[in-house]
Each structure stands twice: as C-alpha cells, then as structure tokens.
Amino acid sequence: MPKQFLDFFGTGRSLLQQTFDRFNQLIPTENIYIATNELYADLVKKQLPQISGKQILLEPTRRNTAPCIAYAAYRINAINPNANIIVTPSDHLIMQENKFLENIKTGLDFVKTNPALLTIGIKPSHPETGYGYIQSNGNGVDSIQKVKAFMEKPDYELAKVFVESGEFYWNSGIFIWNVQTILDALHHHLPDIATRFDQGIKNFNTSKEKAFIDTEYPICQNISIDYGVMEKANNVYFLTAAFTWSDLGTWGALYDISDKDQARNATLKCDALYYESKDNMVTLPEGKLAVIQGLEDCIVAESDNVLLICKKSEEQRIKQFVIDAGLQFGQDFV
Numbered sequence: 001m002p003k004q005f006l007d008f009f010g011t012g013r014s015l016l017q018q019t020f021d022r023f024n025q026l027i028p029t030e031n032i033y034i035a036t037n038e039l040y041a042d043l044v045k046k047q048l049p050q051i052s053g054k055q056i057l058l059e060p061t062r063r064n065t066a067p068c069i070a071y072a073a074y075r076i077n078a079i080n081p082n083a084n085i086i087v088t089p090s091d092h093l094i095m096q097e098n099k100f101l102e103n104i105k106t107g108l109d110f111v112k113t114n115p116a117l118l119t120i121g122i123k124p125s126h127p128e129t130g131y132g133y134i135q136s137n138g139n140g141v142d143s144i145q146k147v148k149a150f151m152e153k154p155d156y157e158l159a160k161v162f163v164e165s166g167e168f169y170w171n172s173g174i175f176i177w178n179v180q181t182i183l184d185a186l187h188h189h190l191p192d193i194a195t196r197f198d199q200g201i202k203n204f205n206t207s208k209e210k211a212f213i214d215t216e217y218p219i220c221q222n223i224s225i226d227y228g229v230m231e232k233a234n235n236v237y238f239l240t241a242a243f244t245w246s247d248l249g250t251w252g253a254l255y256d257i258s259d260k261d262q263a264r265n266a267t268l269k270c271d272a273l274y275y276e277s278k279d280n281m282v283t284l285p286e287g288k289l290a291v292i293q294g295l296e297d298c299i300v301a302e303s304d305n306v307l308l309i310c311k312k313s314e315e316q317r318i319k320q321f322v323i324d325a326g327l328q329f330g331q332d333f334v
Contacts, residue, residue, distance in 0.1 A: 009258075015091045037061075059217060060214045066193060069182070074201065077183060082180075084111055097243070117177050117181060118176040132151060133151040134171050135149040135151060136238070149231075251301075273289070275294070278296055280299070284300075
C-alpha cells in the first residue's frame with residue numbers, strides 16, 4: 001500500500017489523514033483537493049469521507065508531478081482565477097505544526113503580492129543523498145530568499161560539501177503560488193502540457209472534465225514540476241522552514257525521527273525485547289512481540305504474510321527483494 005495511506009506510528013491517522021488535518025486548520029474543507037491515481041480513489045474516499053468525490057482529481061495514468069499540478073491548477077482556475085495555492089505531498093511527516101502553519105501563512109502573504117514560485121527549504125541536519133537540494137543566492141528578505149539553483153540528489157561526498165557550505169537546503173517539495181503565476185510558468189516552460197489543457201479549458205469543473213482528462217492526460221509529457229518548471233524559471237524563491245520535517249522516503253528517514261532506546265533501537269507499533277542488539281528498527285503489527293538477539297543495524301518489518309530482515313545500509317535493495325519474491329513465490333507475497 002502506498003505510504004500515504006499507512007499509519008506509521010500507531011496514532012490512528014494515516015499520513016494522508018494527518019496532512020488533511022494539518023491544512024484543514026487553515027483551509028476550508030471544500031477548498032482542499034486530492035490529486036491521486038484513479039486506482040486509489042476508494043482508499044481516499046475511505047480515509048477522507050469529508051471530501052466530496054468532486055474534490056478528488058483522478059489521474060488515469062502516472063505522469064509525474066508536472067501534469068498533476070497542471071491539472072489541479074486548471075481546475076482551481078476554473079473556480080477562482082485569483083486563487084492562491086499550496087501544493088503538498090501527502091506522505092510527509094511534519095512536527096512543530098504551529099511553526100509549520102506560520103510558515104504557510106507567510107508564504108501565502110508573499111505570493112499574494114509577488115508573482116513568485118515559492119518553495120519551502122529545509123536546513124539540512126546531515127549529508128542526505130535521498131533529497132534534492134536548493135542553493136540560496138544569499139540575498140533574502142527575512143526568511144524568504146531567491147533560489148540560485150536546484151540540485152538533483154547528490155552522492156554522499158557532494159552532499160557533504162553542500163551541508164558544509166551553508167548555502168544549500170533540502171527541497172521539501174511543498175510549493176506556494178498564485179494560480180496565474182503557475183499557469184504562466186507552465187505556458188512558458190512546459191508549453192506541450194499547457195497547450196493541451198488550454199484546448200479543453202472550458203471543460204474544467206464541468207461534467208466534461210473527466211472525459212477530457214482521460215483522453216489528454218495520458219498523452220502529457222512525463223516530467224516532474226522540479227525539472228520542468230522550478231529548475232528553469234527565474235522567479236523561484238524559497239522560504240526557510242522553522243519546523244521539523246521528513247518525507248519518510250526511506251527506512252533510514254523513518255528511523256531518524258523515531259524514538260529510540262539507549263542502544264538506539266527503534267520500535268514501531270509492536271513491543272520488542274532487545275539483547276546484545278543496537279541501531280535496529282523493528283515494526284510488526286500491533287499486539288505482536290519481537291525478541292531480538294545479536295542484531296545490529298537492521299530493519300525487521302512484517303506486513304501480512306511477509307517478514308523482512310535486512311541491513312539498514314542495504315535498504316536500496318528492497319525493491320529487488322520484492323521483484324525476486326514475486327518471481328519465485330508469486331504475487332501473493334508482493
């Protein structure tokens with residue numbers, strides 16, 4: 001199951017539900033839209049029953065974040081051409097929510113009066129190779145600065161240089177802008193997508209929208225908003241985050257923000273007894289007990305009929321493990 005639908009910490013709320021709860025403090029329920037693959041429509045409806053079906057923008061196929069954001073922008077433009085928009089992934093962990101909401105308010109105030117593409121930058125705590133980076137030009141007003149460059153995910157040595165320089169921030173993937181600003185940027189930098197949606201502009205927010213999207217969306221260029229727009233535009237700014245953030249993109253990221261015992265073992269949902277073990281992460285279904293002896297720097301995770309035990313440092317191999325399990329034992333184990 002995609003991670004946004006999971007309750008990682010046993011709070012009773014999935015990451016998607018927590019994201020909704022967070023923004024619902026600022027934004028009326030009727031102004032929140034969920035863009036997702038049509039395969040997950042029922043999951044979204046089940047987890048967010050307060051959202052109407054019309055507020056779920058269904059992608060007929062995966063085309064990365066630029067077409068997805070374009071779709072949402074065209075829909076919102078049809079409803080309110082003066083709207084200010086926050087775009088956020090639904091699988092992030094945000095702590096210090098009050099500070100987060102203050103940052104969002106600051107960003108909204110900025111884009112109301114500035115034709116800017118604003119993102120949120122996270123001051124890096126360590127050389128992370130799983131995130132993209134934003135370079136500051138060093139000339140900012142308060143917490144908002146102009147972006148000098150976007151950098152793709154670096155290797156460890158380059159990430160170390162980034163952190164030591166003090167000029168680089170993690171790219172959170174959270175964006176704030178006015179609807180006309182992003183539409184202008186799409187026309188300038190991704191004219192193929194913008195022109196395609198322009199042809200059906202009268203269909204958005206009508207009964208004809210779904211048929212139009214089902215036909216045109218799969219033909220859109222498969223490209224991220226970062227690569228397609230943010231790395232090319234000259235009106236990109238970033239707001240320095242005052243909150244604690246993780247995109248939970250890796251087991252390592254989840255381990256970093258989890259509570260740990262004196263031997264740096266992290267336990268999620270289940271109970272665990274550790275003997276001569278350190279630096280591990282264990283997550284089993286609630287009500288289960290794990291007894292771990294002589295294990296170091298490992299992930300122990302159970303889901304349905306599969307138990308995974310692997311080195312944390314080798315977690316990039318998990319995708320291959322999944323493929324091998326499917327080939328050897330069938331899809332019941334994938």
